[in-house]
Amino acid sequence: MGEAADEAGLPADPEFRSAFVSYLEWGSRIALANSQPGAQPPLRMPVPHWDWGTAGPPSAPAQEPTAERPPGAAVPDSPSFQRDIRPLFTDRDRAAMAWAFDLGDVAAVREHAEAILDQLAVGRMPCYGAWPAERVAVFRRWMESDKLD
16 A cells, blocks of 8 residues: 555655555554444444544744753652653644553553654654654653552
């Protein structure tokens, strides 16, 4: 599908492609569920349409995280979710991932921490630009800490 999107001249920026792939994955899950033996999909269901959702189009400006401590202030050795991690994820990040889990919920982030770290480390998350190395390091320290609160 990515190659077809390239051939069709769809935008190649990471934010568009992330939204586009999310829509394709969602549609594939519905198709898979409805094609299972014994599946009885509802008749005359409306056909969903794709849109940019709450994150808006790629031209929408990214919101900077709101920090609860002054910029440049050192993060304690044992980062806290509420104080240090949750503010790293913007409203735009949370909206973009709402289909999968809530980036504002400590239990959900804890459950997906390894996958999140993998994506952060290679610059694939958030979809509108890679985090600076120091933010990734704070997330890694939180993930590796004993209490993950």
